[in-house]
Amino acid sequence: MSQTSTVSSRGSARATFVAAYSAVALAQITNALPGALNGTFATEFHTSGAGLTWIAGMFMMGIVVFELSWGLLGDLFGRKKLLYIGAVVSVVGSVLAALASTTGMMIAAQAIGGIGAGILFPISLSMIAAITPGHRARARAIATWAGFLSLGAVISPVLAGLTAQVFTVPGAEAGAPNVFSGWRVAYYVAAAVAVIVLIIALRAKDSAAAEGRKLDLPGQITLALGLIAVLFATVQAVDSGFGSGEVIASYVAGGILLVLFIVIETRTRQPLIHLSLFKNSAYSITGIVAVTGMFAFLAICYSTSVAVGGLALAEAWKVGVLFVFIQGPAFAFIPVVGWLIHHVAPRWVLTAGFALMAVSGYWLSTFALGTPEAFGGTSWTAFIPPLLLLGLGFALTVGSITAVAINTVRPQDIGMASATTNLLRDLGFALGPVVGSAIAFSVGASVFAGPLAGILGGAGLPANAVAGLSQVPPLGYLSGWEGIIGQFSGQALAGGAPGQAVDGMVQALSSAQQQIQGAAGTALGQGFQIVFLVAGIAATVSAILTLFISARSSAPAPGAVTETTEANAEAAV
Incomplete structure (x- = not known):
């Protein structure tokens, strides 16, 4: 917000505030x-582990890879135009998500929705900052913006759970999906909100800050492609393994592109990121914990969603309630955290928050996962206490990260430090489900291999059938049993096996279904226990690292109040 903005005399200030607040709530809901x-x-989609990871991670990828450029484009061409584009893209992404009938369609919808949200987050913040004169008034407006962002995070799981529960058509899962029922209604509601944002924005004031601004196109392209390649490799490793040629090639390509990005940034006059910031050891530490700490947070969130909804088979509304305990504190404690940051050294707030997140991860790693509650699995309500600790830790850390970062640099570098820290924080968010999945599903597959071979061999299946069925990951046996049976019988018949023999093998396989699915759930449960443990360790490391930031560096700096408030606002997910 260090740029001087030119504000149009046309339009209504009230409409600008309403449009911006609605837009950030919409972006956070989706x-x-x-x-x-x-x-x-x-x-519903019978998806693989990689597919489920893409659904969870693709939205954040759409935010991360372009987030430093959307705000700049708004500065150059007018923020109101970008808000229009973001709202329209959000409509498209939400409608496509509601209509999705396959994993691929849902991933594509998430990519589009992520781009829309990636536009709305920085543009809505810039619009209200541009029309608000004075540091105090701007800080209040941005705090309200942060409240609507957090409110969106609270509304979203409730909306998902209620629509899944109230609008589900009995028996719809057995045939073609009813695109006007269940969880899909939540995405139609999001699309409707996006249309409302678009209508309100027609009366909003426009603003821009084009002076001295230039898009670092080579830097943006290499950063985007490099991050996409690395994240793609990690997701594909969930199903293919880290030793596959595709995964290795993607890591190599991503590494080359990111090195090229660094070279470009050191030579351009107006870089996307000022790499000189990282010569400051305190800032470098803050950048590290922005990634590791937020990785820990979203790894726990993602693992909870899959463990409770996918493995324990809890209804969507129960998962929604759990996410209210995760996201609610960030909304409820906005005034408290703001007071703490301004009256206590933010590094201590940061350390305390990461410590709470670490306790949450360690606690959850002790839960027995992978068995539905109806069959003696962990009750969904047992997740509430550790997830409340996670939510409290997140409330303390999400704004404090940037507050510490901007107070470790020179005043003229505050804007770039804030933007760069936000990028690193969002990268941590993106890595949470991606790396978490790679750990959980690879551990699950390894644990599952032995019991599956024993069950299939005990059922009397021949060695070649056992070998073929052992290639199916454990999630496949939980979410796509009918497809596995159909594919198995089709391949056996195509291979020349007599129909009577195939029928016998299918019957033997079906009789072992409960045993196989129990072993698959237990194996994946152990995988997600490891993810919770890794997240706890990452949060612990983050808490320890923050202790090495000097007290002087984390003391509130003169003139940084507005940037700190913006940091708190931009930070919540």
Whole structure:
């Protein structure tokens, strides 16, 4: 917000505020919706582990890879135009998500929705900052913006759970999906909100800050492609393994592109990121914990969604309630955290928050996962206490990260430090489900291999059939049993096996269904226990690292109040 903005005399200030507040709530609603629906997606789309990861991670990828450029484009060409584009893209993404009948369609919808939200987050913040004179008034307006962002995070899981429960048509899952029922209604509501935002924005004031601004196109392209390649490799490793040629090639390509990005940034006059910031050790530490700490947070969120909704088969509304305990504190404690940041050294607030997140991860890693509650699995209500700790930790850390970062740099670098820290924080968010899935599903597949071979061999299936069925990941046996049976019988018949023999093998396989699915759930449960443990360790490391930031660096700096408030606002997910 360090740029001087030119504000149009046309339009209404009130409409600008309403449009901006509605836009950020919309962006956060669409961002958080999949968190409560991962179990539903696994069951309805019969998706693989990689597919489920793409659904969860693609939205954040759409935000992360372009977020430094959307605000700049708004500065150059007018923020109101970008808000129009963001609202329209959100309509398209939400409608496509509601109509999705396959994993691929849902991933594409998430990519479009992520781009829409990636536009709305920075543009809505810039619009209200531009029309609000004075630091105090601007801080109040941005705090309200942050409240609507957090409110969207609370509304989203409730909306997902209620629509899944209230609007579900009995028996719809057995045939073609009813695109006007269940969880899909939540996405239609999001699309309707986007249309309302678009209508309100017609009366909003426009603003821009084009002076001295230039898009670093080579830097943006190499950063975007590099991050996409690395994230793609990690997601594909969920099903293909880290040793596959495709995964290795993607990591190599991503590494080359990111090195090229660094070279470009050191040579351009107006870089996307000022790499000189990282010569400051305090800022570098803050950047590290922005990634590791937020990775821990979203890894726990994603693992909870899959463990409770996908493995324990809890209804979507129960998962939604759990996410209210995660997201609610960030909304409820906005005034408290704001007071703490301004009266206590933010690094201590940060350390306390990461410590709470670490306790949450360690606590959840002790839960027995993978068995439905109806068959003796962990009750969904047992997740509430550790998830409340996670929510409290998130409330303390999400704004404090940037507050510490901007107070470790020179005043003239505050704007770039804030933007760069936000990028690193959002990268941590994107890595949460991606790396978490890679850990959980690879561990689950390894644990599942032995019991599955024993069950199939005990059922009397021949060695070649056992070998073929052992290639199916454990999630496949939980979410796509009918497809596995059909594919198995089709391949056996195509291979020349007599029809009577195939029928016998299918009957033997079906008789072992409960045993196989029990072993698959237990194996994946152990995988997600490891993810919770890794998240706890990441949060612990983050808490320890923040202790090495000097007290002087984390003291509130003169003139940084507005930037700190903006940091708190932009930070919540």
